[in-house]
Amino acid sequence: MNTRTLLILGANGDLTHRLLLPGLGRLIAADPELDIALIGAGRTELSDQTWFDRASKAMLHEVDEADSAARQRIKAVAEASRYLTANVTTSRDLAAVLAQCPTSPAVYFALPPAVTIEACTALRDVDLPAGIVLALEKPFGTSVATAEELNALLTSLVPEPQVYRVDHFLGKSTVLNLLGLRFANRIFEPIWNADSVESVMIYYDEELGLEQRAGYYDKAGALVDMIQSHLLLVMALVAMETPSSLHPDDLRGAMAQVLRAARPWQGDAATAGRRARYATGSINGRTLPNYVDEPGVDPQRGTETLAEVKIGIENWRWAGVPFTLRSGKAVGNARKEIIITFKNVPHLITGLTGCASPPRLRVVLDPDRLHLDLNINGAGDPFNLEQVTMSAEFGKGALSPYGEVLSGILDGDPILSIRGDVAEQCWRIVEPVQQAWGANTTPLEDYEAGTPGPKSWNL
Numbered sequence: 001m002n003t004r005t006l007l008i009l010g011a012n013g014d015l016t017h018r019l020l021l022p023g024l025g026r027l028i029a030a031d032p033e034l035d036i037a038l039i040g041a042g043r044t045e046l047s048d049q050t051w052f053d054r055a056s057k058a059m060l061h062e063v064d065e066a067d068s069a070a071r072q073r074i075k076a077v078a079e080a081s082r083y084l085t086a087n088v089t090t091s092r093d094l095a096a097v098l099a100q101c102p103t104s105p106a107v108y109f110a111l112p113p114a115v116t117i118e119a120c121t122a123l124r125d126v127d128l129p130a131g132i133v134l135a136l137e138k139p140f141g142t143s144v145a146t147a148e149e150l151n152a153l154l155t156s157l158v159p160e161p162q163v164y165r166v167d168h169f170l171g172k173s174t175v176l177n178l179l180g181l182r183f184a185n186r187i188f189e190p191i192w193n194a195d196s197v198e199s200v201m202i203y204y205d206e207e208l209g210l211e212q213r214a215g216y217y218d219k220a221g222a223l224v225d226m227i228q229s230h231l232l233l234v235m236a237l238v239a240m241e242t243p244s245s246l247h248p249d250d251l252r253g254a255m256a257q258v259l260r261a262a263r264p265w266q267g268d269a270a271t272a273g274r275r276a277r278y279a280t281g282s283i284n285g286r287t288l289p290n291y292v293d294e295p296g297v298d299p300q301r302g303t304e305t306l307a308e309v310k311i312g313i314e315n316w317r318w319a320g321v322p323f324t325l326r327s328g329k330a331v332g333n334a335r336k337e338i339i340i341t342f343k344n345v346p347h348l349i350t351g352l353t354g355c356a357s358p359p360r361l362r363v364v365l366d367p368d369r370l371h372l373d374l375n376i377n378g379a380g381d382p383f384n385l386e387q388v389t390m391s392a393e394f395g396k397g398a399l400s401p402y403g404e405v406l407s408g409i410l411d412g413d414p415i416l417s418i419r420g421d422v423a424e425q426c427w428r429i430v431e432p433v434q435q436a437w438g439a440n441t442t443p444l445e446d447y448e449a450g451t452p453g454p455k456s457w458n459l
């Protein structure tokens with residue numbers, strides 16, 4: 001068997017223990033053939049026992065209690081794993097950590113963005129083993145210019161196919177199901193365009209508030225944290241042309257092509273977006289303070305916790321169709337769904353009544369479901385239409401989104417990682433909106449935590 005080494009930088013952090021290691025545990029459970037060496041590195045000193053206890057607990061967290069074979073394999077990986085105390089922003093410590101890897105590693109930067117850049121810069125003075133893979137978390141840069149700089153830095157270290165820019169949304173099973181839904185059902189392609197589609201909405205609202213993440217979130221805000229980093233990529237999967245295969249060049253090429261055609265609606269960034277931040281309120285029996293009173297928040301910064309941007313895709317397929325992307329924190333009745341609203345029929349035949357709402361296809365990301373809202377005759381009068389919903393559940397994937405992402409990284413399959421130019425395109429699309437918001441041309445409104453958004457938005 002071919003041992004693959006996963007080296008996690010920032011191994012004592014929240015991302016590692018809350019998402020990466022549980023994802024790795026499920027991956028090991030799903031693939032008995034996976035032969036993996038795990039090495040963690042971080043600034044904090046940890047005893048071998050503490051690392052083992054924490055790593056095995058996190059890896060076992062999402063694995064079925066009854067699956068004793070899988071649990072044994074996970075414990076074996078944890079027992080053989082090592083934790084190294086290191087300052088990963090120095091070339092000396094990075095070289096020492098790399099020297100401990102049994103095979104050329106996949107290096108996962110589970111670090112804040114600025115520290116990731118320092119670590120990558122330090123790697124310039126290290127002899128990198130052939131085949132080393134670099135996996136970076138979002139946000140990838142802070143602007144088009146910084147994303148370009150980071151891309152240049154990374155490709156000075158390793159060839160582009162060895163760089164993985166992680167977006168765990170691309171690992172969500174229902175997001176991946178968009179491919180099957182669109183491209184394995186011929187009924188959709190003829191109507192998947194501006195002739196038949198009125199609008200597309202991509203919502204990812206969350207009940208969660210800031211969750212002690214002010215250090216990162218207050219600088220990012222909902223626009224960067226969710227729309228730039230995730231929802232534009234979901235939009236790309238919804239709107240792209242048919243790729244000829246799932247080869248990374250085909251799929252990622254199709255995503256890049258559609259993103260290049262996207263810009264704020266009618267080219268007017270000031271009117272294309274709305275923004276707001278939560279004020280005190282309660283959600284699921286929990287009272288949240290005003291966002292600005294959360295520990296670590298700088299009230300002067302004017303960070304939004306709810307962002308909505310209308311995007312136009314300027315190509316033959318989508319000209320004139322608004323794509324509305326929205327995401328917020330502390331939102332009540334939080335919706336996580338993609339809604340394709342179709343146009344009404346050009347003429348409702350005389351005698352049919354009651355057809356008030358256009359048909360819609362709704363892909364719900366949590367819980368994973370598909371709904372088709374159609375106008376058909378209701379009970380009684382056969383010519384009086386009403387809207388009914390046909391629903392189906394999407395099959396769950398065996399892996400968590402981070403498990404999918406890690407699987408791609410360890411298998412050398414970049415299909416779920418973002419290509420360098422795509423990361424730059426996502427910044428190009430949101431930058432004018434950031435500028436408009438920075439210049440205060442778009443008001444920052446308030447909404448009570450636990451409500452869908454500002455009252456004036458009529459959500």
Ligand SMILES: O=C1O[C@H](COP(=O)(O)O)[C@@H](O)[C@H](O)[C@H]1O
Pocket residue numbers: 206208225226401
């Ligand atoms: O990357 C992020 O995603 C999460 C939402 O994703 P989920 O899979 O946990 O639902 C979001 O809460 C977080 O702010 C953002 O950084």
